[in-house]
Amino acid sequence: MRVDGGDAKLGKRLMEQYQCGACHAIPEVAAARGTLGPPLEHFGRRSYIAGAIPNLPEPLTQWLVNPPAMKPGTTMPNLGVSPAEARHMAAYLYQLR
Template sequence: MRKPRWPVLLLPVAVLAVASCDRADPPPPPEVRAGQPARGADLIAQYGCGSCHTIPGIDRADGLVGPPLTRFGARSYIAGELVNNADNLQHWIADPQAVEPGTAMPDLGVSAIDAQDIAAYLYTLD
């Protein structure tokens, strides 16, 4: 007597089901809960970030020296050095030379609260 072939046909489905169990959901996009994105947008213009970066939503922010900051909230790393999270981004904005000595990103004297609000704005760009 022949055995039914349906268990063999279900094997690929079972393998895919087990393999998908190993995958974790992606982490939520980074954010700065206490930051004020609208103030951050104003600060980006005030500090002149757009002279080096292209930044959506900021008037005349079409610089080509630094990387474009489009979809910043969806990025994995900051400056290719730091995991993209709120603490790291605020540190980078406030003191880029401490993160990567000699980087082209200048130290603009951004205060901690200003860095927090700038980061809050950048995380709206996902």
């Protein structure tokens, strides 16, 4: 899936910068072996984000910016990701097929 304004290579670096691998196992991201959150392998094939939100570019970007606003009670914290950074991160996640 294509994300307008998204750069997958930059998105991968941002996943490392925000230490997403502390909670998630993420292919090709060094030391990303977390088990608290779901593994992100094959993320681009998933129908839903967090089991309830359609896996489309705009909802995914909103999720990455502020997960608790999208799904109250989620264990995924708001990490201060900007909308621009979220677009890059989404572009990377959609490459995980």
